[in-house]
C-alpha cells in the first residue's frame with residue numbers, strides 16, 4: 001500500500017490528487033506545520049532526511065521530490081494513464097512541464113514569499129528601512145519581472161493547447177497546479193491571464209481534485 005506523508009497546505013496535495021486520478025488506493029499520514037515557523041515537524045525527517053513534503057512510501061521504498069514521485073507513480077502504478085506516448089511531441093512537452101514546475105516556476109515564487117515577509121519581520125528599528133529597501137529592490141529588479149515573464153509564457157503555451165502537454169490532460173498538469181495556485185494566491189495571477197485562470201477553474205472542478213481535497217484536509221490554495 002502507498003502511504004502519502006502529507007503536510008497540511010503543501011505540495012503533497014498534488015500527490016493525493018494524482019492518486020485519485022489514477023484510482024490507486026493509498027493511506028495518508030498527516031503532519032502539521034508549526035504555526036509560528038510554518039516548517040514541517042521533525043517527524044517527517046524520519047521518513048526522508050530532508051523532512052520536506054511530499055514523500056511517499058511504497059513498501060520499503062521511500063520516494064521524495066514531487067516530480068520524482070509523479071514519475072514513479074505514473075510509471076509504476078499508472079497503467080499508461082496521464083502519460084503521453086513515448087517519442088511523441090506531447091511526451092517532450094510533458095517532460096518539460098514536469099520539470100519546469102519545480103525547476104523554474106517555484107524559485108521566484110518562493111523568493112517572493114520570503115522577501116514579502118521581510119518588511120513585517122521583527123528586527124531592530126534601525127535595520128528596518130535598510131531591510132525594506134533591499135527586499136523592495138530584489139522584488140522589483142529580479143523577482144517580479146521573472147514571475148511576470150513566466151506567467152506570460154505559460155499563458156501563451158495554454159493558447160497552443162488546452163492542457164500543458166497537449167490536448168489530453170496529463171500528470172504534467174497536476175505538477176503545474178501548485179505554482180499556478182501559488183501565483184494566484186500571492187503573485188498577482190488573475191483574470192488578466194484568462195487561459196491560466198480558466199486552467200485553475202478546470203482543474204478545481206475535476207472530481208478527483210475534489211476527492212483529494214476531502215481526504216487531505218486544510219489546503220488554502222484551491223481558489224479560482
Ligand SMILES: N[C@@H](CCC(=O)N[C@@H](CS)C(=O)NCC(=O)O)C(=O)O
Pocket residue numbers: 007009010011012038039040041051052053054064065066067102
Ligand atoms: N522541490 C520539492 C520542494 C519540497 C518542499 O519545499 N516542500 C514544502 C511544502 S510545500 C515543505 O516541506 N515545507 C516545510 C519545511 O520546509 O519544513 C518538491 O517538490 O518536493
